[in-house]
Amino acid sequence: MGGRLGGMSATIPNQSSDDSLDLNGRQVHAFAVEMENLGYQRLVNLLVSMFNSGAWRTFQDGLGVYEFLPGEFDYFLTQQGVAREDVLHGIRDIDVKAQLEAAMDERRTGEEGYRRHVDEAREANPHRPAREILPFGYTRSESKKLANEGIPTNRARPALGSRVRRWRNSQGKVRSESIEKHNAVENIHRLSRRLNDQELALVIELLKKERRRRKRE
The missing domain is CATH 1.20.5 (Single alpha-helices involved in coiled-coils or other helix-helix interfaces)
Structure with missing residues (x-):
């Protein structure tokens, strides 16, 4: 499961001349604008291209500087208006999903250098109105912290579902x-x-x- 995701790529156009945006910020801005108006196939290409670019890790816009750890791709996506369902139903290639899940593995929440608790990620990044940072998956303890946001308490959820998790756990050997x-x-x-x-x-x-x-x- 190594290498670039599924060999897919897409050029993300520079659609903003705002001086408050750095190079990565312009890529992220264009990504967010396009994601709102795409069919699933173009959505998948753009999403995978953003992941491969690494621009989502550190960028700047008019609200400030954003920094996400390697295991916080879902935090980035939700703040840009991309829902878990978009990824679940938009991407059919399970190998691609497995590689994306490796960048949002909720089981490693709290692991230094990989993934912070969601409240820590929120505090460390600018707040985007109506675009709250949320996890695709969560442990039972994390779900309790997010109970007031409609997430069931005492319930764990794999970031991209149990099928992808089984695929990753078996290293792609599931029949x-x-x-x-x-x-x-x-x-x-x-x-x-x-x-x-x-x-x-x-x-x-x-x-x-x-x-x-x-x-x-």
């Missing part, structure tokens, strides 16, 4: 067949949320029929 089956279950669950009560009841009844058919066989 692709298992991943595809897990994906199918996730897709069915996600689709079921869009159904009204009558449609959901019909789907449940069809699943019960399928179970009875398998028992007979």
